[in-house]
Amino acid sequence: MIDYHLHTNRCCHAVGTPAEYLVTAEKYGLQEIGFADHFPLGLLDYTPRVQVTMLSGELDVYLEEIEKLKAASRKVRVKTGIEIDYLPGTEEKLDKLLAEYNFDYVIGSIHFLDGWDFTHPVYADTYRERDLDALYDTYFELVWSACRSGFFDIIGHIDMIKKFGYRPRGSIDHYLQETARVLAETKTSFELNTAGRDAPVGEFYPDRRLLEEALALGVTITTGSDAHGPEQVGRYFLEAEKLLREVGYRELASFTKRSKNLIPF
Ligand code: ZN
Numbered sequence: 001m002i003d004y005h006l007h008t009n010r011c012c013h014a015v016g017t018p019a020e021y022l023v024t025a026e027k028y029g030l031q032e033i034g035f036a037d038h039f040p041l042g043l044l045d046y047t048p049r050v051q052v053t054m055l056s057g058e059l060d061v062y063l064e065e066i067e068k069l070k071a072a073s074r075k076v077r078v079k080t081g082i083e084i085d086y087l088p089g090t091e092e093k094l095d096k097l098l099a100e101y102n103f104d105y106v107i108g109s110i111h112f113l114d115g116w117d118f119t120h121p122v123y124a125d126t127y128r129e130r131d132l133d134a135l136y137d138t139y140f141e142l143v144w145s146a147c148r149s150g151f152f153d154i155i156g157h158i159d160m161i162k163k164f165g166y167r168p169r170g171s172i173d174h175y176l177q178e179t180a181r182v183l184a185e186t187k188t189s190f191e192l193n194t195a196g197r198d199a200p201v202g203e204f205y206p207d208r209r210l211l212e213e214a215l216a217l218g219v220t221i222t223t224g225s226d227a228h229g230p231e232q233v234g235r236y237f238l239e240a241e242k243l244l245r246e247v248g249y250r251e252l253a254s255f256t257k258r259s260k261n262l263i264p265f
């Protein structure tokens with residue numbers, strides 16, 4: 001299996017060095033791992049209320065550290081990824097920055113809605129003040145824009161808005177169907193992210209129905225634990241593998257210098 005969503009101590013809210021994450025990956029016999037720490041929001045001139053990403057000066061050191069690990073790792077292939085917030089209005093800056101760096105893959109994620117970090121437990125009460133139908137509309141519109149932006153190889157935890165268990169009263173099928181359609185149309189991959197199991201919602205991202213719709217449309221998938229500590233590498237991967245096989249997936253997407261390869265599992 002492949003774990004493409006690993007954080008490190010550089011993002012200010014995770015623990016462990018890349019080398020420590022690799023130790024767990026070796027223990028579980030993972031074929032490939034990729035670091036996808038939080039891209040410095042400062043480089044996009046965005047200042048969140050809490051520091052939740054690498055600091056601007058850390059990015060180069062992060063990349064160097066992973067390059068070294070890549071060269072030294074024998075059993076597990078190591079990839080250099082990054083998790084970048086999709087923030088409308090920052091496209092021009094992001095475009096320039098992405099041209100400067102040599103990532104194997106870029107995960108695009110949404111953690112902010114008009115400055116509200118809806119993924120952070122400290123601000124979870126805000127959901128109570130929101131109209132959940134409008135909130136889901138806003139969130140999924142952003143997901144679709146992120147796909148269409150062309151910046152991202154993979155969309156991260158694509159139905160993250162369910163994290164604290166707040167859901168609209170009606171069916172969410174239309175969001176899932178449209179998301180699968182936009183992924184297919186823009187040839188963007190998405191991930192089965194197992195971290196949701198440890199969140200209040202208690203389920204993987206995304207909903208199984210989205211896994212099914214996306215497969216039917218030929219969308220490719222990666223797997224990620226969203227580990228914020230070395231012990232979380234590959235969490236729930238036996239179950240994740242079983243789920244993917246049940247749905248009908250037989251291959252995972254792997255990326256090298258932003259070009260995709262399919263690997264059977
Ligand atoms: Zn994080």
Ligand code: FE
Nearest residue numbers: 083109111156
């Ligand atoms: Fe994230």
Ligand code: FE
Nearest residue numbers: 005007083226
């Ligand atoms: Fe993450």
Ligand code: ZN
Nearest residue numbers: 083109156226
């Ligand atoms: Zn994440």
